[in-house]
Amino acid sequence: MDFTSDNTGALAPQIRDALLSADAGRVPSYGNDPWSQALDRAFAEVFGAQVRVFPVATGTAANALALAHLIPPWGAVLCHEEAHIHTDECGAPEFFSAGGKLVPIGGDHGRLDPSAVAATLAEFPPGSVHQVQPAALSLSQSTEAGTVYGPDAVANLCATARTRGMRVHMDGARFANALAGRAAAPAALTWQAGVDVLAFGATKNGAMMAEAVVFFDLALAEGFALRRKRAGQLLSKSRYVAAQLLAYLADDLWLRLAAHANVMAGRLGVGLKAEGYASVHPVEANEVFVRLPDAMAAALRRGGALFYDWPSRACGPDGRRFVTSFASRAEEVDELLALVRAG
Ligand SMILES: Cc1ncc(COP(=O)(O)O)c(C=O)c1O
CATH class of the missing domain: 3.90.1150.10 (Aspartate Aminotransferase, domain 1)
Structure with a gap:
């Protein structure tokens, strides 16, 4: 009766099989293997759009590096007060963004409300040299309260962020749980609603050390490969993460x-x-x-x-x-x- 977390389990059998079949012979390293090279296409099929995908080993790395890529050092990330990036990442988003500031906002059932986001934005007048500048909105999907934003809720929040030219990040450590059993398509909960970058989780749902930063705005991905390497998250034996992610997406596993x-x-x-x-x-x-x-x-x-x-x-x-x-x-x-x- 282990209900502590969703990362206490072993590998899903299909993912273990995929790991074993990738575990043979010698292939180019640092993402130049056939599995890693197939990732962009596999994710593009799932999301119905061209994407750039960067595997990393932890959700914290995915979130922190994605956010660091979206904001300047004087930028602010608006997020829910219970967001993992705010409560559980040991300052990684602030560290990797060279001092960006997280601004927590309350909201029932782990969800942000556009009016609360707008009210917070009003506390940061554009151009005020004394304050950090709102640069990104971060949404957790599913939320830390085990709730889900529907497509309209995501779109309304993204529209609020856009009023100030902010980018939108989604912490999708449990993105699969937000989608499963619902009519919404992956696209509807992300890029179609205005999400720029998704930290896509697999570890909590049957994989190991397998997360990915997914860019829906391809131009925005420019330079991210260097940022990831600098953070020590470019895995030389990338095939082992990529093989898991491919198996994870195949047949809607x-x-x-x-x-x-x-x-x-x-x-x-x-x-x-x-x-x-x-x-x-x-x-x-x-x-x-x-x-x-x-x-x-x-x-x-x-x-x-x-x-x-x-x-x-x-x-x-x-x-x-x-x-x-x-x-x-x-x-x-x-x-x-x-x-x-x-x-
Ligand atoms: C909402 C959320 N985001 C991200 C993470 C990623 O965490 P980790 O760095 O442990 O993989 C977690 C893990 O608990 C989480 O619950």
Whole structure:
């Protein structure tokens, strides 16, 4: 009953197979192997547009390097107050952007609202030499509250950013979970809505050390190869990451894995609600947040359940986070619910 995170699982079998088949012979290094060379085309098919794709090893690297590429050192990145870039990346976006500033904004259920973004922009008058200049908006998809922005919400936020000529970054560590089981196409949630750069995650959903920075504006990708190298993120044996990403996209594997994770979260959310513990945020992807008294949390842990305490403004002091993944089993969910019932 491991609900701590979606990066605790092993590799998805299809990705392990792809790794093994790439693991033979000698090929050119530093992205010149056949797998890496196939990435732009594979992502272009998924997104229905020409893209430039740069694999990196972590989501933090993907976010920090993408943001550093979008803003000048005096630039500001507007983001949700719970955004991973703000709370969990040890200042990497600020470091790699040579001092850019993150400006956190509140918003219900992990989502930013265009009016709140506009109000924050008003605090930074254009041309004020005393203040950082808003240069990028960052959206997490799915959000840190396990919710999802629909295409219209993304488009409205991008339009608000454009009023000040800002670029838009999307932290897609859980992009697959935002899409799975929904009608929206990858394009509708990204470039068609105005997103310039996506940090595309695979590690949480069946891969390992496999993330990618995806540029929808090809001109914007200029120089990024150098920025990535400078940050130590150009992998000499790129084939191992590229082979994973290709297998991840093939036959919609990424969406199938994420759909399973989302179904498991839905099952957990419904079950907890039936026991009187309604989730704090709508369960729209693969995370469930509930308030559980300490005694209940202790009983669950005694029974073998693993999850994080999640005290926060939204969840209160007794908030707990449960994350499901492609590797979660319905039996684990049901076992946890049985423990809740037993009190
Ligand atoms: C929303 C979000 N973005 C990015 C990341 C990437 O993190 P890492 O650098 O650990 O791969 C995570 C991981 O927890 C995350 O939850």
